[in-house]
Amino acid sequence: MAGMTQQLSYGPHTVDPPVVLAPMAGITNAPFRTLCREFAGGRGLFVSEMITTRALVERNAKTMRLIRFAAAEKPRSIQLYGVDPQTVGRAVRMIADEDLADHIDLNFGCPVPKVTRRGGGSALPYKRPLLRAILRAAVAGAGGLPVTVKMRKGIDEDHLTYLDAGRIAVEEGVTAIALHGRTAAQHYGGEADWEAIARLKEAVPEIPVLGNGDIWSAGDALRMMRATGCDGVVVGRGCLGRPWLFADLVAAFDGRGPGGYARPTLREVAEVMLRHARLLGEWLEDESRGVIDFRKHVAWYTKGFSVGSELRRRLAVASSLAELAALLEELDLSQEWPVGAEGPRGRTSGKNRVALPDGWLDDPYDEAVLDAAEECAISGG
Numbered sequence: 001m002a003g004m005t006q007q008l009s010y011g012p013h014t015v016d017p018p019v020v021l022a023p024m025a026g027i028t029n030a031p032f033r034t035l036c037r038e039f040a041g042g043r044g045l046f047v048s049e050m051i052t053t054r055a056l057v058e059r060n061a062k063t064m065r066l067i068r069f070a071a072a073e074k075p076r077s078i079q080l081y082g083v084d085p086q087t088v089g090r091a092v093r094m095i096a097d098e099d100l101a102d103h104i105d106l107n108f109g110c111p112v113p114k115v116t117r118r119g120g121g122s123a124l125p126y127k128r129p130l131l132r133a134i135l136r137a138a139v140a141g142a143g144g145l146p147v148t149v150k151m152r153k154g155i156d157e158d159h160l161t162y163l164d165a166g167r168i169a170v171e172e173g174v175t176a177i178a179l180h181g182r183t184a185a186q187h188y189g190g191e192a193d194w195e196a197i198a199r200l201k202e203a204v205p206e207i208p209v210l211g212n213g214d215i216w217s218a219g220d221a222l223r224m225m226r227a228t229g230c231d232g233v234v235v236g237r238g239c240l241g242r243p244w245l246f247a248d249l250v251a252a253f254d255g256r257g258p259g260g261y262a263r264p265t266l267r268e269v270a271e272v273m274l275r276h277a278r279l280l281g282e283w284l285e286d287e288s289r290g291v292i293d294f295r296k297h298v299a300w301y302t303k304g305f306s307v308g309s310e311l312r313r314r315l316a317v318a319s320s321l322a323e324l325a326a327l328l329e330e331l332d333l334s335q336e337w338p339v340g341a342e343g344p345r346g347r348t349s350g351k352n353r354v355a356l357p358d359g360w361l362d363d364p365y366d367e368a369v370l371d372a373a374e375e376c377a378i379s380g381g
Contacts, residue, residue: 008208008232010045010103010175011146013075017253018232019221019246020178021046021239022212023079023105023150026296030070031279035272036239037072039261040246045077050107053082053091054375067100068283075102079150081110082134083120087372089137096143106138108151108165111184117355119370122152122184125161126360127368128168135172146175150212150234153196155354156185159361162196166204178210178234184354188237188347198228210234216343218245218252218261237346241300243272263337266305270328273301277324288319304340307331 008018021028021036026049033046048067055063069076078101082088088106095101108131110121117123125131138147149169154160162179169177179200181192192213201209208231211224216238224233239245247261264272276297281290298316307315311330318324360368 008176008210010075010148011144013045013103013146015045015232016043017250018208018210019044019249019253020210020232020234021246022178022234022236023047023049023107024236024240025049027240029066029280029283030068030073031276031283032243033073034070034279035243035276036246039244040250042072043250044246045075045103046073047077047079047105048101050079050081050110051091052375053080053084053087054372056080056091057087057094065283069101077101077103077105079105079107080138081107081115081120081375082372083118083124083130083370083375084372085130085133085137087375088134089141092138092141092145092147093143096141096145102145104138104142104145104147105178106134106147106149108149109178109180111152111187111352111354113355116184117357118375119357119360119368120375123155123354123356123360125151125165126155126159126364127366128164128364129366130368130370131165132168132172135169135174139173147173148176148178149174150178150180152180153183153193155356155361156183161364162200163203166200166209170204170206174207176208176210176231177204178212180234181211181213185352187352194224194228197224197230201229201231208232212236214344216345218248221249222252237344240346241297241303242341242345243276265333265337266331266335267333269301269305270331270333273297274321274325274328278321281321287321291318291320291324294324300345303345304338304342305331305335306338 008015028049037046051063067078080091092104108125115121151165153162166177179197181194181196197211210232211228211230212234215221215233215235221233251261277291277294280293281287284290295316315327318327
């Protein structure tokens with residue numbers, strides 16, 4: 001494992017080890033980023049959940065809360081989603097002028113219908129001139145802040161965009177590219193195409209390329225880098241209910257090998273669960289709302305452990321910290337980390353029809369114009 005440690009530069013910021021927490025809607029808010037960062041010892045890069053440029057420039061209240069960072073978060077990293085170059089440019093200038101973040105990532109990878117049917121996310125790179133215009137506006141408005149992009153291979157296997165998008169990104173001054181080795185049609189099904197990550201790295205040697213997809217362990221991260229030659233990894237679903245994965249990633253990149261971080265017992269997992277819920281309550285300024293927001297994490301944290309369907313159900317409807325703590329005490333907390341907790345987690349939907357604007361696929365080089373009013377009204381996916 002020695003020799004895999006390397007530094008990744010995002011402009012003036014060094015990402016060491018070269019590990020990035022993927023933006024995930026409703027997941028990578030400040031509390032979850034805090035947990036991941038603590039397990040990583042403050043190392044790596046931890047990106048906010050997706051922020052809509054329209055909502056940002058309109059100073060939507062929910063959006064302004066989503067872009068609040070904890071004091072220890074350095075560099076502060078925001079992911080933006082937008083379909084209109086002018087609005088994207090305004091949002092980026094707002095971030096730079098008001099010192100709201102230190103790094104901006106642009107979302108061209110989201111596959112969900114409410115985004116792609118508006119021409120956004122993983123649908124947008126198909127329109128090459130529009131992609132170029134958005135990147136140009138973002139880089140021009142960034143005032144020296146590094147601008148990166150996260151994208152997928154394309155809409156489907158018949159409409160791949162990642163190589164063209166990579167060259168356009170280089171030409172427009174983007175700092176780095178992250179590629180999820182799936183198409184929008186795949187959503188999260190099947191296996192990620194790591195060969196596509198290798199092809200992109202060969203096509204854009206001028207800037208760092210990060211790989212994303214099917215990194216369920218620190219060993220997977222090392223294998224991806226060896227197999228593709230990529231400069232870093234982006235970890236998404238693999239850390240759901242497992243923020244300590246970042247401790248294992250740090251250990252692996254430091255040469256201590258995957259598995260260098262001891263797997264937690266259920267008692268230790270329960271302590272993290274309770275802290276996660278408490279942090280959410282503090283962030284939302286409402287304990288009950290924090291516990292309710294935490295409910296979606298219960299199945300991920302307890303995956304593989306012997307919990308019982310009835311107790312699992314009760315955990316998933318808890319509405320106070322006291323109730324959550326009492327239910328966690330009913331578990332057999334002496335359980336060691338189970339084999340069943342390893343491997344894939346999160347959504348695994350297969351091939352899907354991609355929702356697109358009418359006529360979207362007619363001509364990849366037409367001058368597509370999308371209004372910011374077509375964006376999702378609020379942030380967070």
